[in-house]
Every structure is written in C-alpha cells, then in structure tokens.
Amino acid sequence: MKRRMRRLIRALGLTVVACLLLTSCSSSSGGVKRGPSWGPFSATWPSSPTTASSGQMRVLTLGRSNLSGSAGYFVGSPATLFQANPPVPKAGTYIVQVLRFTRSIYVTELLAVYKAVSGAQSTTAGNFRGVRLITKASNSPLAAAGAKVLDPNAYVGFMFVINGDLGYIVADVTATQAEAAAFLNSFKPST
Numbered sequence: 012m013k014r015r016m017r018r019l020i021r022a023l024g025l026t027v028v029a030c031l032l033l034t035s036c037s038s039s040s041g042g043v044k045r046g047p048s049w050g051p052f053s054a055t056w057p058s059s060p061t062t063a064s065s066g067q068m069r070v071l072t073l074g075r076s077n078l079s080g081s082a083g084y085f086v087g088s089p090a091t092l093f094q095a096n097p098p099v100p101k102a103g104t105y106i107v108q109v110l111r112f113t114r115s116i117y118v119t120e121l122l123a124v125y126k127a128v129s130g131a132q133s134t135t136a137g138n139f140r141g142v143r144l145i146t147k148a149s150n151s152p153l154a155a156a157g158a159k160v161l162d163p164n165a166y167v168g169f170m171f172v173i174n175g176d177l178g179y180i181v182a183d184v185t186a187t188q189a190e191a192a193a194f195l196n197s198f199k200p201s202t
Contacts, residue, residue: 044201047082050109050177055197057105060084080111087184098159099148099167102186105194110178118173125171128152134170136179137199141172145191148184166191174200 045060046052063083087104112118125131125142134143148154149163162184168191170181181198185191 045084045107046109046201047080047111049080049111050082050174050179051201052107052109052179053197053199053201054105054107054181054194056086056194057103058086060086060105060107063108077113077117078110079113081108083108098161099151099153099165100184101162102165102184102190104182104184106180106182107198108180110180112176112178115176118176118178121178122171122173134172136170136172136181137202139172139174139200141170141179143168143170143195145169145188145195168192168195170195170198172198172200174202 043056044051044053061084063085083106085104085106087100087106110118122140122142125144126133128142128144130146131142131144134141144152145166145168147163148160148165148167151160151167152169153167154160165184165186166188168181168183168185170179172179172181177200179198179200181195183191183194185194
C-alpha cells in the first residue's frame with residue numbers, strides 16, 4: 012500500500028512539475044474566456060497569461076499517446092523551470108493546461124489517481140467534478156517527489172477538473188493560502 016501511495020504521489024508530483032514547466036511572464040487580465048475551441052475556460056489571472064509554445068507543449072505531452080490535444084496558459088517566472096529537474100517555483104506562478112484524451116476513461120482514471128493523494132479533496136468547478144489540494148510548498152507532492160522548493164513558505168494549489176474527454180489542470184504557487192484558493196475558485200470550464 013505504501014509503495015502504491017508513493018507512486019500516486021510521484022504521478023501527481025510529475026504532472027504538476029510538467030505543468031510548472033510552463034512558466035514565463037506577461038501583463039493584465041480578469042475572468043476572460045481562454046483556451047482552445049474544443050476546451051474553453053475562464054479564470055481570473057493576476058496578469059494576462061501567455062500561451063505555451065509548441066515546444067513547451069511537446070515537453071508536457073511526451074509519452075502521452077492517450078492525448079489527442081493539449082493547450083497551456085501561464086503567468087509566472089523562474090527560467091529554472093526549464094531545467095531537467097525543475098524546482099517548485101516561487102510565488103507568482105499560475106497555470107492552466109487543457110488536455111484532450113482519446114477516450115474519457117483516461118480522464119476518469121487520472122481523476123482517481125489524484126483523489127488518492129493525501130489531503131486531496133473532491134471539488135466542482137462550474138458543473139464539473141474534480142479534485143483539489145492546497146498545501147505549503149514544502150509539504151507538497153512536488154517536494155515529496157524530490158523537487159527543490161525555492162520558497163518553503165509559499166502555497167501550492169492544484170486542481171484537476173474533468174468534462175467528458177477533457178481534463179483541466181489548474182495549478183498555482185502563491186504567497187498565501189487565500190491567493191492559491193482564489194485562483195482555483197475563479198476557474199470555470201466553459202460548455
């Protein structure tokens with residue numbers, strides 16, 4: 012059982028690390044609709060998000076033959092995220108990744124993996140179900156998976172929401188727990 016939980020935590024950590032590979036910077040935005048035509052969403056960003064380049068998306072989808080599409084949007088900084096083993100970034104990082112799977116069963120299976128992580132709670136975004144976790148960066152699944160923590164006092168927020176064959180990964184690293192919750196709470200998939 013312990014071995015299975017370590018694998019689940021590592022899976023969560025690796026997914027969030029992959030999401031956090033999407034980090035750069037931009038200017039201002041609110042709850043504006045974004046996303047690909049097949050997976051639009053709205054979220055209240057602290058500044059205008061950048062769309063991930065195809066090279067960054069290739070990094071994220073490497074080895075994912077069960078994906079038929081992926082799009083990423085982000086606000087944040089440290090260039091160190093493009094290292095081989097990226098650290099948990101400092102506060103000020105916000106990410107949404109939209110994943111389109113070849114079959115909806117893959118989305119449901121991934122949701123079950125995230126639900127099994129210690130501290131994860133069931134949630135909804137709009138009318139869609141998901142799971143979320145907000146924790147200190149030093150206690151996060153990323154840190155447990157061995158990632159260097161640049162700011163142990165920061166909070167890491169993570170949410171995975173499903174809509175048919177779509178999975179939305181919403182992640183942030185913020186200075187306070189309230190900021191982490193505010194970004195996650197602002198996210199809504201569009202129908």
